[in-house]
Amino acid sequence: MPLALLALAVVAFGIGTTEFVSMGLLPQIADGVGVSVPQAGNLVSAYALGVVVGAPLLTGLGAKIPHKRLLLLLAGLFVVGNVASAVAPGFGTLFAARVLAGLPHGALFGVGAVVASRLVAPERAARAVSTMFLGLTVANIVGVPAGTALGQQFGWRSAYLAVAVIGLVALASLARLVPHQPRAEGAGIRHELKAMGNRHIAIGLATAVVGFGGCFAVYSYLVPMLTEVTGMASSSTTLVLALYGVGMTLGTLLAGPMTDRALRPTLYGGLAVMAVVLFAFYFAVQHTVTALVCVLLIGAMGSFITTPVQMLLMAKAEQAPTMAAASNHSAFNLANAGGAWLGGLVISAGWGWASPALVGASLAAVGLGLAVVGGVMDGGRGPKERGERSTVVAGAGADAGSAPGVGAQVAEAERAG
Structure with missing residues (x-):
């Protein structure tokens, strides 16, 4: 397994943690910013709004940026959004911070999925993408419960700060492990x-x-x-x-x-x-x-x-x-x-x-x-559907300047389909 997939899984772990950790801390957040628990629940919707808007918007704006650089920019925005959530003085600013934290979510997963599919041979593309998604599932087992416990013990702001630290680890991992993939x-x-x-x-x-x-x-x-x-x-x-x-x-x-x-x-x-x-x-x-x-x-x-x-x-x-x-x-x-x-x-x-x-x-x-x-x-x-998978990886050759032999693999997969 390419180590770059581990870096992408760390990104997914951070995203999964920040997406769901608010749900377990709504009473603490409500008390902290002086609103009711139902009002605090709107913060979950705020994050979702950021995802819905940010996925096509940021992907479109970054359409000419090489994949690795775009991943780093999006991961940086993810860190900023969670730090802003941790230091928000009131409900209005916290709501805006959660929208900001949600903006890179879809684009990170989208770009990450394309990068993951191009790190392996065509017949293993889906396994590579699912490896990245494992970070999201592990977040539901470890990240969310741990973040909730942390927030309950040391205050809800500590949970968002912890997610920001995860984002910094992901940023460093992406910079070190993900190969350059020009558009x-x-x-x-x-x-x-x-x-x-x-x-x-x-x-x-x-x-x-x-x-x-x-x-x-x-x-x-x-x-x-x-x-x-x-x-x-x-x-x-x-x-x-x-x-x-x-x-x-x-x-x-x-x-x-x-x-x-x-x-x-x-x-x-x-x-x-x-x-x-x-x-x-x-x-x-x-x-x-x-x-x-x-x-x-x-x-x-x-x-x-x-x-x-x-x-x-x-x-x-x-x-x-x-x-x-x-x-x-x-x-x-x-x-x-x-x-x-x-x-x-x-x-x-x-x-x-x-x-x-x-x-x-x-x-x-x-x-x-x-x-x-x-x-x-x-x-x-x-x-x-082998021809369809080949099309995705064929794009890797166009975008990444694939090494000799990848084109032959694609052609073979298409013939097999």
């Missing part, structure tokens, strides 16, 4: 936007928004579902969320090699299993053991489909995959907001605390339908 001649925002302007990208992003919305419809209300329906003690919910993170890690580990072997079947299977598990959770949540098994599986399937969606979008964007890869993370955050909103609607309508599971199953099923529509639009491409 292709003629690269620019028009080139990226032109690559985005096809129906395959649109259907892929729609699949991400709707399919992932199913996962977030349940995740957003997981704690009250387990305490109100399952009857678990609130003190045990931290361990349950860690279990969800373990599931995410397992799903990411499985997704890489399976996506390399068969991209679309992996995507179809992940969405189908997610729909079934979410539907089963509506009944399983009544009992502790079955509820915990489903929590593990929901976490696994949520992260499992991340890699094939990411690789599919990068492939369909052909020679300019960075904007598509970054926009995928805008789609994830729209899914987060939409899934949480729909889950809240059915709870408010009196359908019960378990009802978001039915919403989630429905959204996952619709996401599967959209994915199948995308496959039909391809006109019967081969099940392994």
Whole structure:
């Protein structure tokens, strides 16, 4: 495994920690800046807003900047955003700081995914991308609980400062380990936007928004579902969320090699299993053991489909995959907001605390339908989608001045498809 993938995983670890650590510190933050807990909850939305806006904006502005330099600039902005969060004197400035911290999120993942896919042979591209995503899943097991405990013990500002330190470590790792990857001649925002302007990208992003919305419809209300329906003690919910993170890690580990072997079947299977598990959770949540098994599986399937969606979008964007890869993370955050909103609607309508599971199953099923529509639009491409992966790595030759032998590998992969 190239050491550069470790640097990218550290970036993902920092992003995952800062994205979710606020949720566990809302009471402390509310007290610290003099607002109510629901008002403090808007800080989570502020970060998501930064992701949705920043992914296409910063990727477009950096379209001519070599990938390594762009990664360093984005990581620097990530550090600044978290330091600003730690020193914000009031709620308004903290809200703005969380938007700032979220701005580089999608672009970092997008550029990082393209860089990761170009560090390895074509047949291992998805495994490389999933290795980077492991940093995000480990953050849910280690980073978020540790950051929450730190913030509760030493004040919420210490959690953001700790994330800033992680960002500095990531910055140093990127500078030391990631190789130079110059942009292709003629690269620019028009080139990226032109690559985005096809129906395959649109259907892929729609699949991400709707399919992932199913996962977030349940995740957003997981704690009250387990305490109100399952009857678990609130003190045990931290361990349950860690279990969800373990599931995410397992799903990411499985997704890489399976996506390399068969991209679309992996995507179809992940969405189908997610729909079934979410539907089963509506009944399983009544009992502790079955509820915990489903929590593990929901976490696994949520992260499992991340890699094939990411690789599919990068492939369909052909020679300019960075904007598509970054926009995928805008789609994830729209899914987060939409899934949480729909889950809240059915709870408010009196359908019960378990009802978001039915919403989630429905959204996952619709996401599967959209994915199948995308496959039909391809006109019967081969099940392994090798030609698509080759297109992504072929871009590496154009952008990075690939070493002798890479072109032959790409051609061989295309013939195999």
